[in-house]
Amino acid sequence: MPKVLIADEMSPKAAEIFRARGVEVDEITGLSKDELAKIIGNYDGLAVRSATKATAAIIEAATNLKVIGRAGIGVDNIDIPAASSKGIVVMNTPFGNSITTAEHAIALMFALARQLPEADASTQAGKWEKNRFMGVELTAKTLGLIGAGNIGSIVADRALGLKMKVIAFDPFLTPERAEQMGVTKVELDELLAQADFITLHTPLTDSTRNILSAAKLMKTKPGVRIINCARGGLIDEDALKAGLDSGHIGGAALDVFKEEPAKASPLFGTANFISTPHLGASTDEAQVNVAIQVAEQMSDFLLTGGVTNALNVPSLSAEEAPRIRPYMALAERLGALIGQLEGTTITAVKVEVEGAAAALNIKPITAAVLTGLMRPHSDTVNMVNAPYLARERNIDIAEVRHDRETDYHTLLRVTVTTPAGDRSVAGTLFGNAKPRLTELFGITVEADLAGRMLYIVNEDKPGFIGRLGTTLGEAGVNIGTFHLGRRDAGAEAVLLLSVDGEIPDPLLWSICRLPGVKIAKALKFG
Structure with missing residues (x-):
């Protein structure tokens, strides 16, 4: 059960809504900064008005915090950059007062x-x-x-x-x-x-x-x-x-x-x-409204992933979240694939949506792409801080919607710019729910992206698949699925294999030394 701290005086309606929604809540107001720092690590959410200061020091101490909700408009008392860098959603209630x-x-x-x-x-x-x-x-x-x-x-x-x-x-x-x-x-x-x-x-x-x-x-x-x-x-x-x-x-x-x-x-x-002493929001109606709104918004986020009136992450309503979540899963896996293959040399990212995906809120999809892209290089990256980290690294972000017919009902394409040029991957949803890779660096290939996988670029010549199978078999590694794509007969081919166990470095080096292998990398998803 998520746990929230209400740190400032607000209408009792807020606590009532949290408890009714299944969120544990403590109402402890008037805390000093030291007192707040000692207990904030126990909470998933922090609800404040203007008195409590969510400073960088408080946020650093908030080891489990996922969301800060401001019952009101102004967020001068919240260090948004510090919250963003730690992956904490900051939301306010701009309409209640x-x-x-x-x-x-x-x-x-x-x-x-x-x-x-x-x-x-x-x-x-x-x-x-x-x-x-x-x-x-x-x-x-x-x-x-x-x-x-x-x-x-x-x-x-x-x-x-x-x-x-x-x-x-x-x-x-x-x-x-x-x-x-x-x-x-x-x-x-x-x-x-x-x-x-x-x-x-x-x-x-x-x-x-x-x-x-x-x-x-x-x-x-x-x-x-x-x-x-x-x-x-x-x-x-x-x-x-x-x-x-x-x-x-x-x-x-x-x-x-x-x-x-x-x-x-x-x-x-x-x-x-x-x-007057900052009375702009001081009516009975406004105090009740902002308390209700902050409790509803924070509950939605903690229980369903819905994001409303956030200041550092794209909004995603509780009703919209179930529909868009499969696309976000696809986006994160495509980002993770290209992030693991291209490393930290990426200078720009373009996210393109076609078909049914073009009608969706693209911002959460882009955030999911960036999360997957940078997660191989940072254990703490998430949907909130991924765009922030991308800006820190001067990665240019572009979003494109295409209103055109495609071979798939819906399609998501991620293109990154590297010193070696642009590299692109694309995927779709099978049954509107299951993420599936459809294109890898210009080569058509259909594959699930899950668990541990092996990525190989090799010369398309007879005997290679047999040699690879023998090498994996002798090492005791079982192949789960096998996906093959190539540009032309006898040209460059791409292999994506899911395997049941980890690929140790000595085995990876053995695969790299097989005749015809140009690139071999172990991948991990989820």
């Missing part, structure tokens, strides 16, 4: 527009400063979205309902999607010059850090009001204070800060500034 966060951004926009916090404080202090708090309408104002993904699109929808004009900067926003959302796609400088209100909805990455820098803030429209419910670090907070003090920025509302908890920000006490 989307509406809540979007509504908080809208609420802060209203609060800025009508100076609600100051007006409330003044009124409760016994003042009646009706003429002091002159707000602005949202109707007909221009809202600039920095980030138009899931949350940004919800904000846009709400803003359009308020009769605002919405413009958006997002490198991944297509013209078709912008039209569907009812927004105008613009470049960042254009957004800064036009927007009356700016709201940020983008993750914190190297490219988005300080996306509103001092220089960018100076390009904003005078009197602009800025809202950030995304991540701290997107705005230069010192420059934001300077803009508020000068009056160039008409107001700002931050739910997130570069350093959290923010207890001594220079922005505190600044006129026209509103702050």
Whole structure:
């Protein structure tokens, strides 16, 4: 039974779902990093919110960990490269608190527009400063979205309902999607010059850090009001204070800060500034939603291999997993075959799918190819870290779908680039379930790839098969299956034999010395 640790406070629904699905779960919150490091090796899964830090040191201590689930969107508290290199899936729940966060951004926009916090404080202090708090309408104002993904699109929808004009900067926003959302796609400088209100909805990455820098803030429209419910670090907070003090920025509302908890920000006490303590996801509905989602996603992965909302491995739904798993088995075996034959000289990999395979999610298939390819040279490689290791080794990856008729109902081809040129293998599924090799380096050959095998390239001349059989028989090695292919009569031939036992090195050297043998290698699958 898989075992999961819930290390942060979250809805009891999470533990209920784990137990109902057959996953053992411990709820131990408030652990120090040393306490967590001592026990994390006992768990297959770690469920966190934002308090627990899954650092490289914690991940190193997690000897059995297979998945880290973040109940929420941001994963700043998880060392994803460290998890990837160790083969641990990292997943989040990007949709559970989307509406809540979007509504908080809208609420802060209203609060800025009508100076609600100051007006409330003044009124409760016994003042009646009706003429002091002159707000602005949202109707007909221009809202600039920095980030138009899931949350940004919800904000846009709400803003359009308020009769605002919405413009958006997002490198991944297509013209078709912008039209569907009812927004105008613009470049960042254009957004800064036009927007009356700016709201940020983008993750914190190297490219988005300080996306509103001092220089960018100076390009904003005078009197602009800025809202950030995304991540701290997107705005230069010192420059934001300077803009508020000068009056160039008409107001700002931050739910997130570069350093959290923010207890001594220079922005505190600044006129026209509103702050909340990272409340974007803080509604009863959102807390329940993300807890349910993280438990369901982690259970799917641990019990069925389904991968949803993963940040370092291709997604594979629990419903999709049974259908695609035979293709992944074929892909891993083709990768293992070519990896054992070509060693570490591979500089590029191309994965091609034809027939029925062309309609499938190709990303998990590619990850399986890379897993098989590198497993002969690394005991710790798996579906998660294989793409990461390939990038580390500067192996170029290409994926191709072919919509064409083939000799097989479905076909998977793997081509690698080596200093000696391109080398290709191909395979299919018999009965939509059983992996079978169909082509090896341009030679047609049908073979199972399982257990221990012997690969031989030899001159196609009479008597060779008899000599090989005699050599194996004298060594006490039984042949299970025998697969032969050749380019032309009398030319180069390829043999793939499954054998019942290990091929010791002395026997392999004896085979290499047989007349006509060009290459002989022992292979292992599974």
